Structure formats: structure tokens, C-alpha cells
Amino acid sequence: MALHFELVTPEKLVRSAEVYQVVVPGTEGDFGVLEGHAPFMSTIRDGAIQVFESANSAPESIPVVGGFAEVNENGLTVLAEKAG
Amino acid sequence: MASLKELKGRIGSVKSTQKITKAKQMVAAAKLRKAQAAAEAARPYAERLGAVMASLAGKVSGDGAPKLLAGTGSDQRHLLVVVNTDKGLCGGLNSNIVKAAKLKAAELIGAGKDVQFYLVGKKGRAPIRRDYANRVGEGFDTSTVRNPGFAEAEAISAELVAMYEAGKFDVAHLIFPIFKSALAQDPTVTQLIPVPAPANAAASSAVVEYEPDEESILEELLPRYVKTQLFGALLEREASEQGASMTAMDNATRNAGDLINRLTIEYNRSRQAAITTELVEIISGAEAL
Numbered sequence: 481m482a483l484h485f486e487l488v489t490p491e492k493l494v495r496s497a498e499v500y501q502v503v504v505p506g507t508e509g510d511f512g513v514l515e516g517h518a519p520f521m522s523t524i525r526d527g528a529i530q531v532f533e534s535a536n537s538a539p540e541s542i543p544v545v546g547g548f549a550e551v552n553e554n555g556l557t558v559l560a561e562k563a564g
Numbered sequence: 565m566a567s568l569k570e571l572k573g574r575i576g577s578v579k580s581t582q583k584i585t586k587a588k589q590m591v592a593a594a595k596l597r598k599a600q601a602a603a604e605a606a607r608p609y610a611e612r613l614g615a616v617m618a619s620l621a622g623k624v625s626g627d628g629a630p631k632l633l634a635g636t637g638s639d640q641r642h643l644l645v646v647v648n649t650d651k652g653l654c655g656g657l658n659s660n661i662v663k664a665a666k667l668k669a670a671e672l673i674g675a676g677k678d679v680q681f682y683l684v685g686k687k688g689r690a691p692i693r694r695d696y697a698n699r700v701g702e703g704f705d706t707s708t709v710r711n712p713g714f715a716e717a718e719a720i721s722a723e724l725v726a727m728y729e730a731g732k733f734d735v736a737h738l739i740f741p742i743f744k745s746a747l748a749q750d751p752t753v754t755q756l757i758p759v760p761a762p763a764n765a766a767a768s769s770a771v772v773e774y775e776p777d778e779e780s781i782l783e784e785l786l787p788r789y790v791k792t793q794l795f796g797a798l799l800e801r802e803a804s805e806q807g808a809s810m811t812a813m814d815n816a817t818r819n820a821g822d823l824i825n826r827l828t829i830e831y832n833r834s835r836q837a838a839i840t841t842e843l844v845e846i847i848s849g850a851e852a853l
Contacts, residue, residue, distance in 0.1 A: 488612055490714045490795050492605040508775050521616070522775035523784050546788075548781065550616055552772075559612055561714065561788075 483515040484555025485531065487542065487563055494563045495531075495542070502556055503530040503539070504549045513549075513556045520551040529558060568838070571831040575824060582820035588653060589813035596746065596806035603743065603799040610792050617759070617789055619772075620782050630779070632725070632786040635758035636734045641678040643701075643733040644669060645724065645756060647740035647797050648688030649805040650707040655812030657741060657749055657804060658687040664751035665739045666695060680733060684720060685801070712802065717795035724794075725787050728757055740797035741804040746811050749804035756793055759786055 482498035503512045505527035511520075524547055530539035547560035566574075621633060646665045648658050665688070669679050681696060683689055683703035693700050704720050706712045724736060736757040741749040754760075774781055 488609045490606055490609045490717075490792060491602075493608045506775060519772040520775070521620075521772055521781060523781055548616075548785070550612075557612055559609060559616070 483513060483517075486555065486557045487529070487544075488557065488559050489561065489563050499531050500534045500537075501532040502558075503532075504556075504558065505529070505544075506549070513551055517551045517556070519553070521548065523548045524558070524560070529563075566830075566834075568831065568835060571827060571834065575827045575831065578820050578823050578827065582817055582824070585813045585816040585820060589810055589817060592806045592810040592813060596803065596810055599799070599803040599806050600743070603796075603803050606796060606799055610796055613785075613789055613792055617785060620778060620785065621759075623778050630783045630786055632728070632757060632790070633759050633782065636731070638734050639677070641680070641733045641735070642672050643680050643682055643724075643727070643736040643757075645682045645684065645720075645736055645738045645794075646688050646692065647738070647801050648683065648685035649801060650686045651805070651809075652687060653812065654805050654809040655815075657808040659691070660749070661739060661741055661751045662688055662691045664753060665692065668737060668739065668753050669696060669699075682724070682736075684798075706798070712798045714791075714795050717791050717798055721787060721791040721794050724757065725790060733757075738793060738797055740801055743800050743803040743807055746807040749808055754793075756790060759789055 483501065485495065485497055485499045485502050486493065487495040501512055501514050503510055504522070505525050506522040507525050508522070511522070513520075524544065526543075526545045528541040528543045530541050532539050542564055544558065544560040545562040547558060549556065549558045551557075644665055646661065648661055652658070665681070669681075672679050679696070679699055681692055681700045681703075683692065683700065684706060686705070686707050689700070689703065702723070704716070704723070706716055709716060727733060728736070735755065737753055738756040739751060739753050742752045743749055
């Protein structure tokens with residue numbers, strides 16, 4: 481099962497891919513997003529997003545600064561001011 | 565009639581001018597491609613942010629809405645944020661922007677409002693100062709950096725939001741060129757602060773959970789939205805500047821070519837005339853013997 485994940489900064493679309501799971505550093509705590517997550521919106525604190533390509537793969541971490549995450553029926557979108 | 569030497573000198577000087585305008589045109593063409601790509605790359609972020617804003621703004625209307633969305637409750641003092649370029653040689657671009665700004669200012673003043681200017685970029689300063697010397701307040705200098713980017717947009721928006729919070733103005737308008745093509749850049753006036761309520765507040769059926777809550781998210785989102793607007797304006801300005809410069813320099817190169825042709829014809833004619841007179845003199849001199 482795949483989750484559609486997009487990471488967008490003002491300069492460009494950093495990442496748009498199908499992944500297994502993404503762990504986002506929310507302001508009130510980290511949260512993991514899998515496919516079929518309920519609609520959700522949160523601001524994020526500066527930290528690293530962890531992207532799991534598949535269930536068993538090691539996470540890839542992408543540092544992000546300032547922004548927020550939105551989960552809707554299309555997947556997860558992270559809008560950050562700086563990434564990578 | 566100008567002497568042969570003078571003509572030769574003029575042809576030479578026009579030729580070197582043409583060389584400069586041609587070089588500037590090619591530089592602008594190369595930069596335009598980059599600027600256009602940058603403007604395009606920034607679009608997804610602005611679109612998504614706009615969509616999120618629309619869905620949130622629909623939910624948090626009323627008393628709880630932050631000041632940036634709801635306004636100060638009055639619309640007496642207006643701030644015109646005019647985005648001009650830093651460099652010239654780009655045809656009528658800057659004067660068009662200034663014209664749009666002055667039109668808006670005249671309209672607001674006519675309606676009895678207070679108008680202040682906040683100028684971004686060098687080229688708007690002189691023409692706006694000429695008419696509204698006492699209304700030009702602070703500005704932001706983008707000429708120190710090569711490619712104005714998000715950092716500059718951030719600095720401008722931070723200053724604007726601070727001025728807004730301090731109660732220095734009620735409404736801010738953003739005036740900047742929108743890049744249509746290398747031939748057309750439209751100066752546009754949009755409302756920047758308070759953030760205009762999105763027209764298509766699509767009420768999504770899904771129940772969305774918010775963390776921390778709608779108000780806090782919106783409060784964090786609004787300055788970011790302003791920032792994004794300014795960033796978009798800077799990118800559009802960059803693309804417009806290069807586009808306008810390319811067109812203007814193309815025209816200049818062509819005009820220089822025409823001028824060279826005309827001067828060359830004139831040069832050849834007067835040279836021929838000199839030769840003919842000389843011949844006539846020699847012949848009549850020989851005949852007189």
C-alpha cells in the first residue's frame with residue numbers, strides 16, 4: 481500500500497513520491513502517516529521528516545524548517561520553508 | 565552636410581552601441597529562461613498554500629479570526645507596496661508599474677483616504693517621490709543581492725506585518741508586474757493585508773482534525789501567506805524585467821542597424837560626390853589648357 485507524499489518549498493517541489501510511511505515532527509509531537517490516514521492538519525516544528533520507502537526499509541530523513549503538514553484523501557502534503 | 569570623417573565616427577559609435585544592446589539582449593534572454601523556471605517552480609507552493617488558506621478561512625470566520633484576516637476594522641490608511649526593478653534598460657516596464665501605482669494612489673486619495681508608499685526596488689523611487697514626496701515612507705532595497713529570493717520576501721513581509729501590528733496602516737496593496745510574455749507584462753494591484761477571504765471557500769465534506777487548533781494554525785499560516793505573495797511578486801518582477809529588457813534591447817539593436825544603414829548610404833553618397841567634384845575640377849582644368 482502506498483501513501484502519496486509531497487514535500488513542497490517556496491522554491492520548488494522537493495519530493496513527490498509514493499511511499500510507505502512518513503513520520504512528521506508536529507508541533508505537539510511526532511506523528512506517523514500511513515495510507516488511508518484521517519484528514520488532519522498540523523503545524524510542524526523544525527526537525528527532520530522520516531520517509532519510509534517500504535515497510536522494512538531504513539528511513540530517509542529530510543530536515544525541514546517552518547511549515548505545516550496536511551493529510552487529505554490524496555495523501556500527505558508537507559509545506560516547508562526550507563527542506564533538505 | 566557632415567564631413568566624411570564625422571560620418572565615419574558616427575557609424576563607429578552606433579556600431580559599438582549596437583554591440584552593447586545586442587549583448588544585453590542575449591544576457592536577458594538567458595536570464596529570462598532561468599527566471600521563468602523559478603517562477604514556475606514556485607507555483608505549487610503558492611497553490612497549495614492558497615487551497616489550505618481557503619479551507620481554513622471558511623472555518624475560522626467571525627470574532628475569533630486573527631487581525632491579518634479580519635482587518636483592523638477601519639480602512640482609512642492605505643499602504644501601497646510597489647515592486648519595481650533595480651535596473652533600467654527594460655523599456656516601459658517601470659513607468660507602467662509607477663503609472664498603475666499613481667492611478668491607485670489618486671483613486672484612494674480621491675476617496676479621502678490616507679496613502680503611504682512602501683517601495684521595493686530602486687527604479688520606482690524617483691518617479692514616485694516626484695509626485696508624492698511626503699508620502700513615501702520606508703522601502704526595501706533588493707539591489708544588494710543578485711537574485712532576490714525567499715529570504716528577501718521574508719524580510720519584507722516581516723517588516724510589513726510588524727508595521728501592521730504596530731497600527732501604522734489598515735490596508736496594504738501590492739503592485740507588481742505579472743509576466744505574461746516577453747512582450748507583455750501587466751502591472752497588477754492586489755490586496756495584500758488584510759488577506760482577502762478566498763472566494764471559493766470550498767467546504768470540504770471530510771472532518772479534518774487540527775493540531776493545535778484552527779486559530780493557531782491560521783495565525784501561523786497568514787504571515788506565511790503574505791510572505792508567499794511577496795515572494796511570488798519578486799519572482800514575477802524578475803521574469804518581467806528580463807522579458808521587457810529582452811524586447812527593449814531587441815528593438816534597440818534593430819534601430820541601431822537601421823541607423824547604420826542610413827549613415828552608410830549617406831557616407832557613400834558624400835564620398836561619391838567628393839570624387840565627382842574632383843573629377844570635374846580636373847577635367848575642366850585640363851580643358852582650360
